[in-house]
Amino acid sequence: MKTPSNTSAARTLYQKLVESHTVRVLDEQNVLLFCDLHLMNEYTSPQAFAGLDARQVKTLMPGQNVSVVSHIIPTHPVKIRVIDDQASALQASNLARNCAKHGIPLFDTNDAMQGIEHVVAPEHGMIRPGMVVICGDSHTTTYGALGALGFGIGTSEVEHVLATQTLVYRLAKNMRIRIDGQLPAGTTSKDLILMIIGVIGAQGARGYVVEFCGSAVQALSVEARFTLCNMAVEAGARGALIAPDQVAIDYVVEKCPDIKGQYLDQALAQWQLLRSDEGARFDAEHRFDANHVEPHVTWGTSPDQVVSISGRVPTVAQVGAEQKRSTEQALAYTRLQGGHQIEGTPIQHVFIGSCTNARIEDLRNAAKVVAGRKVAAGVRAMVVPGSGAVKQQAEREGLDQVFITAGFEWRKPGCSMCLAMNDDVLSAGTRCASTTNRNFEGRQGRGAITHLMSPAMAAAAAVTGKITDVRKLEG
């Protein structure tokens, strides 16, 4: 099947994924795209189910859909979770009712494996190379780490997918970001993606699906790749991809015991082909060198307002004409002085969590810094594991005790303070070192100030009470 974008024989990985899921070419810009997996949460799906009811249409392929209570769920460390907020409780019960009615599997509020949708789905083997995965959540780009095309959709499109298991999909352009070299000690894929967003900008990849490649990318674990692809949307990307290599395939084979015998041979043969052909044309290309990446921290209210830990907050005079207004607005909101060093900025809160950085490796990285230290006086620090499985694994490894002994709160899984839709909300003026993905105004609470960073950097901030170069603690 040929899509309109394919004019030469050599194809990008993105083009291959679109072509292998094209049910029908609608016009030169749009195809009807088959979706292998559709994830839902409690807050972007209710109106879609209501729309189906109004049409008297049932979910076409319930087994290709799964739901997770994730955004509104409280994370207090109690045995049985009860959602006190009435409206939120109704969203959760409404999701359960809709899933039961439509035969869709659900990770409900007190399911032991509940968590953030983008943490839960891959750890239970629901993401496989070559799939198209969609969700009413912008961070669905995460799945590109396994060679699956993932992207976020709105609620109208959720209804469309439930009714037809397809989407009317507008084709994106192809961008390649090559990152060679080796990430230095003390830095992670979070620092890498923050650096990239800082260079290309919050709309630097708008209109594109980004394929990450290069030796630095190949050296990353699957979990680190999730972080990289997860935040590509903060550069405006419609998708992010990494061609599945042995690292990715080993991960998938371990998570997917159902793929075995002749299926496994078949699958491996197909996954081999999931790479951009030699000579495939990209509409835009960027190159980065990982060798000199430093820990990165955002200073402003957009993820591209970021500096390395040794850097200074920019002044309005320093930035280009088109950034003066936003720089001024951001400095006013974050109460920072242009020209000052970011390192040493006092913080009052630390949040380790989110679909970006709440997997087991993230918690291990943070715990390594925290071990033998105490949360600084006047700082409230919390860890919200990405899922029940992550939480259990961390507890088996004793990481919970490392955090608790240091003075962290060890919470239950959920999206929590990443977007503060539950009761984990910061008060105005509180400055937070956060492992999340968005430093938008008001995101973590009205007037609250967010500094995005890696889990190790957030841990360093927790034990020092200020934004700190973690390499100084590790060294």
Place this chain on the structure above:
Amino acid sequence: MSNTIKAIQGKAAAIRIDNLDTDQIMPKQFLRRIDKSGLAEGLLYDLRFDTRGAIKPDFVLNRPQYADSKLLLGGSNFGCGSSREHAVWGLLDYGFKAIIAPSFAEIFYSNAMGNQLLLVALPVEQVEQLMALSERADAPEISIDVENLEVRCAGLPAMKFEISRRHQEMFLKGVDVVGMSLSYMDEIQAFAQAHWQQQPWVRDVAARMKRQIPVSGGQAN
């Protein structure tokens, strides 16, 4: 399912903020309903109201001159961030019919056009001209011609813009996208069968993998 819209005309309000994200357009506390009600109240809440809930009189939408604006003039990368369609529903509920900005974020774009909130991307200089006019006491109305893809405003030459033919027809004819796609059901079913023949491991992937998780007695961890 939806109306036909051939033209949009009205006063415009300018919000000079780049990367105006959907968290700001529709804050978290307004996302807790299971229907589309009450979203006008939440629109741009932190910009419109102070921390005590009192109106901020200086904010453009609170000034009498802009009370019944139908168009919004915005900064670049308008609607970035969260996929929440509530942002679009809220803009419509408040009374906006169109947004003109230098660029729009991807998911927001699909959400808006699917709900017949017309998004018009114009070069930043032209948006700036419209903003400047809109801020005059005698600000002229702006009209958008969806058939000819032109923005017109007294005192400025007509400005051409582009949207896809598909989106244009969704405005001019009021297409029900889900209804249209349901008419391809035979093709979808045939595609799925062939797809699963080739990749049996993706069939029922969610249901199968959810079932194989050991039951822990429904006990929370």
